[in-house]
Amino acid sequence: NAGVTQTPKFQVLKTGQSMTLQCAQDMNHNSMYWYRQDPGMGLRLIYYSASEGTTDKGEVPNGYNVSRLNKREFSLRLESAAPSQTSVYFCASKGAATNEKLFFGSGTQLSVL
Amino acid sequence: KQEVTQIPAALSVPEGENLVLNCSFTDSAIYNLQWFRQDPGKGLTSLLLIQSSQREQTSGRLNASLDKSSGRSTLYIAASQPGDSATYLCAVRGDAGNMLTFGGGTRLMVKP
Numbered sequence: 001n002a003g004v005t006q007t008p009k010f011q012v013l014k015t016g017q018s019m020t021l022q023c024a025q026d027m028n029h030n031s032m033y034w035y036r037q038d039p040g041m042g043l044r045l046i047y048y049s050a051s052e053g054t055t056d057k058g059e060v061p062n063g064y065n066v067s068r069l070n071k072r073e074f075s076l077r078l079e080s081a082a083p084s085q086t087s088v089y090f091c092a093s094k095g096a097a098t099n100e101k102l103f104f105g106s107g108t109q110l111s112v113l
Numbered sequence: 114k115q116e117v118t119q120i121p122a123a124l125s126v127p128e129g130e131n132l133v134l135n136c137s138f139t140d141s142a143i144y145n146l147q148w149f150r151q152d153p154g155k156g157l158t159s160l161l162l163i164q165s166s167q168r169e170q171t172s173g174r175l176n177a178s179l180d181k182s183s184g185r186s187t188l189y190i191a192a193s194q195p196g197d198s199a200t201y202l203c204a205v206r207g208d209a210g211n212m213l214t215f216g217g218g219t220r221l222m223v224k225p
Binding site for chain 1: 147149154155156157158159162202204212213215216217218
């Protein structure tokens with residue numbers, strides 16, 4: 001079982017460059033999420049998609065865009081990377097029921113120089 | 114706005130000790146609360162999920178309790194082992210949308 005797969009695992013960008021973080025889940029989950037984790041700040045929600053075709057802003061959406069390509073895939077795009085976006089990014093997914101557990105990918109460590 | 118706090122931020126115990134990790138939240142209108150484990154450089158793994166109507170959940174040596182009215186949850190780990198060393202995070206799902214709010218975590222070290 002692959003679960004939630006994120007690519008790449010590591011990335012270094014220069015300020016102003018763009019990139020897309022990819023996420024795919026094979027559990028037929030409806031909901032998918034993008035979080036960032038920073039020391040002293042915990043995990044913060046960037047964007048989420050409650051179902052295929054819908055996306056909503058989370059706590060820290062500025063500087064990011066997302067695409068729910070299909071039920072399996074949810075990508076996060078940085079159009080013009082900034083040093084403040086240096087972080088570890090996690091994708092997660094959850095089934096349709098209210099009280100289902102959240103499953104996480106292994107993360108992408110992003111450095112913006 | 115929901116705020117989740119975990120105390121202590123770090124904890125070191127000898128192997129075999131029973132221990133309690135604490136989680137508090139400011140808004141008691143929650144759907145559920147989850148406890149996660151995070152190993153260094155890895156993603157989060159869900160350990161236990163307590164629904165708002167439940168008081169506790171158990172899995173092996175882990176027991177999580179929930180007191181909604183006081184805004185508190187505890188994770189009890191029995192007979193701790195070095196393999197339990199990790200960061201433990203709690204997260205609550207409120208009734209506004211589909212979002213979880215995470216605490217800052219407790220970094221646990223179990224010494225042999």
